[in-house]
């Protein structure tokens with residue numbers, strides 16, 4: 001299984017949750033750690049969808065994986081996902097990839113340029129949900145620009161009913177995985193509320209601790225088996 005995060009601090013949290021030691025392996029553009037006992041590789045690909053897609057694609061070209069997981073901290077949409085919550089995506093959505101039109105935002109799919117949404121395999125998602133302590137399940141929105149106002153948060157929530165979290169890498173990982181014929185999952189732990197910019201409200205340490213707990217609980221062999229069933 002390939003786990004793609006943005007930064008080394010997230011990779012370290014994931015690795016703390018996995019059994020056994022990890023060894024660092026070279027990969028163009030990002031740090032990759034291999035945890036053989038867990039059958040998991042962890043890649044810190046950088047922040048944003050482009051870095052995530054580039055890094056994930058490099059890893060997926062170098063090794064056959066059954067499943068790609070985008071993971072890390074995220075903003076949570078109230079009331080669904082409070083700070084400290086663990087979120088599993090039932091849809092990985094490109095939320096600001098498209099065009100502003102006279103009728104409002106048109107996403108890349110509405111423009112006729114591919115997909116704006118990837119759906120994790122239901123059996124993989126179900127196995128992950130079953131293993132975690134009351135995860136929030138809902139769409140996770142991938143943005144290139146972090147939401148900074150209540151108005152923007154409300155507009156995203158209105159366009160994506162049930163949206164649980166906002167992050168910056170999931171759609172990039174899912175697009176790269178799709179090109180390699182690999183299913184994708186997204187797991188996020190909430191560090192801050194989506195809305196007005198308030199760095200004092202961030203709880204990054206709490207979110208990283210939740211990320212470690214989530215990867216300690218995930219049944220990686222079951223996820224790999226279910227992903228392989230297609």
Ligand SMILES: O=C(O)c1cccc(C(=O)CC[C@H]2O[C@@H](n3cnc4c(=O)[nH]cnc43)[C@H](O)[C@@H]2O)c1
Pocket residue numbers: 006047048072073074075076143146147166167168169191192193194195197198199
């Ligand atoms: O400077 C700010 O006000 C600010 C507010 C929220 C997030 C950022 C980031 O630079 C986050 C980058 C990093 O963390 C993930 N993340 C965490 N919270 C959010 C969020 O509310 N919206 C989008 N991404 C978030 C993200 O996946 C990146 O890897 C700065």
